Amino acid sequence: MMEQMERHDYATCELCGLLPLAPHLNGVTHVVAHSEAMQVLLRRAGRFAHSGAPVAVVGETGTGKEVVARILHANSPRADHPFVPVNVAALPAELLESELFGHGKGAFTGATTARRGLFEAADRGTIFLDEIAEMPLSLQVKLLRVLQDGEIRRVGESRPFSVDVRIVCATHRDLAQSVREGAFREDLFYRLWVLTLEVPPLRARRDDILPLASNFLALESERLRGFTAAARDSLVAYDWPGNVRELQSAIKYAAALATGVHVDVDDLPETLTRRPLPVARMPRPASRHDLRPLADIEREHILHVLEACGGSQSAAARALGIGRNTLWRKLRTYDDLPVAVRDVP
Numbered sequence: 001m002m003e004q005m006e007r008h009d010y011a012t013c014e015l016c017g018l019l020p021l022a023p024h025l026n027g028v029t030h031v032v033a034h035s036e037a038m039q040v041l042l043r044r045a046g047r048f049a050h051s052g053a054p055v056a057v058v059g060e061t062g063t064g065k066e067v068v069a070r071i072l073h074a075n076s077p078r079a080d081h082p083f084v085p086v087n088v089a090a091l092p093a094e095l096l097e098s099e100l101f102g103h104g105k106g107a108f109t110g111a112t113t114a115r116r117g118l119f120e121a122a123d124r125g126t127i128f129l130d131e132i133a134e135m136p137l138s139l140q141v142k143l144l145r146v147l148q149d150g151e152i153r154r155v156g157e158s159r160p161f162s163v164d165v166r167i168v169c170a171t172h173r174d175l176a177q178s179v180r181e182g183a184f185r186e187d188l189f190y191r192l193w194v195l196t197l198e199v200p201p202l203r204a205r206r207d208d209i210l211p212l213a214s215n216f217l218a219l220e221s222e223r224l225r226g227f228t229a230a231a232r233d234s235l236v237a238y239d240w241p242g243n244v245r246e247l248q249s250a251i252k253y254a255a256a257l258a259t260g261v262h263v264d265v266d267d268l269p270e271t272l273t274r275r276p277l278p279v280a281r282m283p284r285p286a287s288r289h290d291l292r293p294l295a296d297i298e299r300e301h302i303l304h305v306l307e308a309c310g311g312s313q314s315a316a317a318r319a320l321g322i323g324r325n326t327l328w329r330k331l332r333t334y335d336d337l338p339v340a341v342r343d344v345p
């Protein structure tokens with residue numbers, strides 16, 4: 001149903017002035033942005049949408065960098081032209097070059113016909129260079145030329161031609177650090193890092209967690225009506241290291257497991273509910289007397305197990321999960337063995 005809807009079926013957001021949609025081939029993503037942090041980000045994206053300058057989208061994995069890039073394109077004067085996403089990290093350098101710039105007939109073995117590249121395919125639209133930090137240095141020079149002159153050259157052809165493409169790139173890395181390490185060209189960095197959008201991690205915008213979860217749940221199931229209070233608490237309390245993508249998978253998982261009309265805490269992946277032992281409940285040393293060397297505690301435990309095994313080294317080694325020779329070596333260092341030891345090797 002969503003694929004059939006036209007862009008003008010949606011109202012622009014009153015707060016950021018954007019169409020809250022990130023169109024892609026299989027439909028549109030309704031972008032959820034309840035938190036103040038996301039509202040600020042989208043307002044900033046709205047101001048960038050009308051410029052043709054490069055935009056760099058940064059943020060942790062799964063935060064929604066591609067969604068932001070798509071929304072930027074969908075709200076730009078280029079919206080009726082292609083949005084072409086390219087994962088720079090997915091291809092080796094030579095292949096990536098001909099993918100991006102195309103190649104002439106006979107440019108290399110197997111190039112029986114000329115082929116246009118993705119820059120040409122994105123003409124008048126936007127190219128989205130994902131994982132830009134992974135771009136090989138040899139290609140960075142060529143990308144710099146596109147940015148400087150608006151010209152591309154197919155592999156194996158000498159004639160350059162002009163393209164009108166807006167470049168949006170993304171990375172989860174600190175690109176300035178890559179420049180310092182010599183892995184990324186400084187001149188290219190300054191060309192690309194003109195307008196920047198930083199997508200905050202989900203744990204820094206917890207107001208988005210439940211609206212996102214409800215949105216994903218509605219996409220997964222018509223039967224499920226929402227979450228129990230305990231499930232909601234778990235969703236909000238968790239830190240989401242994989243950000244929105246992790247939340248999306250957690251909801252898929254829960255929707256597959258839930259049997260009632262509400263997702264309960266038991267339906268959520270275990271990673272969400274497995275809490276670290278609260279610091280207050282951790283065994284703490286009561287006094288300086290308890291600050292004993294590990295070897296002392298090990299000796300005490302070994303002797304205790306040995307006694308419980310009636311002095312049998314083989315049985316004790318099995319119970320301790322160590323080899324019999326290891327146990328024997330340890331026992332040898334104990335000067336006064338209070339336990340009568342059996343089966344000595």
Ligand SMILES: Nc1ncnc2c1ncn2[C@@H]1O[C@H](COP(=O)(O)OP(=O)(O)OP(=O)(O)O)[C@@H](O)[C@H]1O
Pocket residue numbers: 029030031032033059060061062063064065066067068172212244245248
């Ligand atoms: N604000 C949002 N509203 C709705 N869906 C979202 C939102 N942000 C992200 N998503 C969804 O979460 C998933 C991850 O988003 P996206 O691919 O844009 O993240 P990313 O930052 O590019 O991740 P990666 O670093 O792994 O490339 C996608 O399925 C996307 O549709």
Ligand SMILES: [Mg+2]
Pocket residue numbers: 065066130
């Ligand atoms: Mg991405």
